Amino acid sequence: MTHAEPHQKQRLAFVLWGPRTAGLLVLLFLGLILEVLVASGIADPSIVAAPSEMLMSLERLFTKDNLGAAFLITLAQALSATLLAMLIGLPLGWTLFRYEVLGRAYRGWLAAMFAAPLVLLYPLFLVIIGRNYGTTITMGVITGSIPVALYTCEALHKVSPTLLKVGAAFNLTAKQTFTLIQVPAAVPDAFTGIRLGLIYALVNIIGIEFLIDFGGLGRVVSTMFFRYDIPGMYAAIFFIILISLLFLTVLKKVERWLRPV
Amino acid sequence: MAQTGMNPRLRRQVLTLQVLTPVVLVILWELIARSGLLYEGVVPTILEVASAFWNEVSSPELYHHFGVTLMELFGGFTIATLIGVVTGIALGSRPFVSSVADPFLSSLATTPKIIFLPVVMLIFGIGPESKVALGALGGFFPIALSTMSGTLNVRPVLVDVGKALNLTRWQMLVKIYLPSLVGPIIRGMRLGLGVTIIAILLGEIKLSNAGLGFLAIEYYNTFHIASMYSILIIIFLTALSINAVMSYISQRFDRA
Structure with a gap:
């Protein structure tokens, strides 16, 4: 095994998983913000559903x-x-x-x-x-x-x-x-x-x-x-x-x- | 149309086919309408549709509904273009961010936009505002995706030159990115316009009190079938004309 191989594997893992993981994290973050907005009454629950309620409804x-x-x-x-x-x-x-x-x-x-x-x-x-x-x-x-x-x-x-x-x-x-x-x-x-x-x-x-x-x-x-x-x-x-x-x-x-x- | 480089015989045959096909279709339509195979009134004769079409175009009511649809289209498409271009450039100028956003944008782009109608209705009501919002939502994705892809493909040498000259972000946008993005933006706008038209008309069909889509479904509900066909013809002629103008503009920019 050459020294370059582990580095290449890391890069490959980043290219493959980096955007996906980041995408999921962004989605979770947005979901969390929405949850807080609905719970605090800033977002009207008769217009927007809290993500937790939506998942339970699923x-x-x-x-x-x-x-x-x-x-x-x-x-x-x-x-x-x-x-x-x-x-x-x-x-x-x-x-x-x-x-x-x-x-x-x-x-x-x-x-x-x-x-x-x-x-x-x-x-x-x-x-x-x-x-x-x-x-x-x-x-x-x-x-x-x-x-x-x-x-x-x-x-x-x-x-x-x-x-x-x-x-x-x-x-x-x-x-x-x-x-x-x-x-x-x-x-x-x-x-x-x-x-x-x-x-x-x-x-x-x-x-x-x-x-x-x-x-x-x-x-x-x-x-x-x-x-x-x-x-x-x-x-x-x-x-x-x-x-x-x-x-x-x-x-x-x-x-x-x-x-x- | 790709009719260049044809020998005269082939050109004649193509022309004959293109003239004869609509004639055959009209004759077929008339035969089906008069055959009695379908329930009475379901497929009206060509004369009945032509008469209904004439009544529609001579009625001021049509122009009111036509105006509502055009206004919604203008509003929705303008919003879609502005937000789509800004989002596309913002995402495309950072390759990692674009690779994060691409799967979400692509899957939302292929989702039927009409299912978002309840959401926009809860926010904007059943008036034209909700159709404008739905149209904007529909048009946004093709424009954003095309702009994002165009931004990603801006020649790196141009970006490097901009950086070497210490251009500000605004200068980079105006001097480097936007001139390279005219083609992708126009192509995105052409695709987005088609989706905007469909979203607005379907929104009008589902729940509305004005617009061409509303008029078509109103005629369907009251079983004025010939009038419904004539409104569908008007909708298709309008959509095809708008699409032809947009294609012409797009081709001109592609050649430039």
Whole structure:
């Protein structure tokens, strides 16, 4: 072992754990300040919940208000919507790549739709499908399939010409080139689209659940608000932020794993 | 649009597709509306939607609601930009602080902003103030994240030159950081504007007494479906126009 190794390990530990520990400490400090502000009456408890009360409410939400079941309902909807978005987006992305005329005609439109406030279409689906899971999942599919298609098309366009030339040198058929070269090379970038699709689907589903007071996590926040259960409402919001953080972390890790350095 | 470098035949085919697609969609819509497959009134005919659209644009009431939404958008977006830029620079100028803040900002950025509506309503009530606050909250994260990333990527040589010249903090900000941050700030503003629009309209839909979102959901509740469709069309045209202007500005700064 060289002298430099322990020093490098320390630096690595600082880089890995330093910001995380500092982040947790900042969060604890802010929580403590809020607790004191509420306890001293400076912050109105009818507007802001004390963190201790919020954490206790979280337990109550799980035991009495079925927060666990609500999470599973939202998760099931988000996963179904993402799966359907992949079933639509992946072939659509390939089609836009494969047929130049279609790609040239519709890629710009898809990009414009990606930037459009599609979630505002939900009243339209409420009218057509009704106030049920069909509407929430449909909105998830619509918002999720666009990034999947765009990033799949982009990923196939970005496949290195050198790899394609190697395939040609080995006399691969078009099908072999697609399955052995294009698909594996496109996976990392296409996964970015799937990651975005899942996040968009999840965000939109929770948002619509809140708006129509139906389904999983979004409904819990709405119910707590209309019940004027302030600690419960903050606890539900806190739980949704935790879920977002968890999703983001896991998906980024998978994306990093798929992307060779 | 990426139509450059196309041969004339391909260009003609692309143009034909782009013209024919909306026509086919309109015909499909009309066929579904007249098919009787769906409950009556759920999908109105194109003529009914066009008539409702005309009634809306000729009514002074629309402009009142339109004005409320625009005012909320202006307020929310201005606050989001000011706080987002200041926060982004403050966090980005210290790499350790930015690495502490990044996971929190990123996870809050991907959280649906509409769930914060109860919090802002408890503080500001159900009037336009709560929509302004929600819009500001929505727009803040993309602007702060983009500014923070831009600040982290300011060329170190420029920062070193500033330090060598003993510039004050204010001079560093005005002479070194801000000129390098115009691009990231504008890109963040473009993303933030989209989120602000969505947050404000969803806030109006959930609980409000004025604004385009309120009008759309009011028509839904009273089953004036053609009018609801026409308001949605107005909302989309407005959002797409604002986004197009912002994209144009963003592209100009990217080229500069």
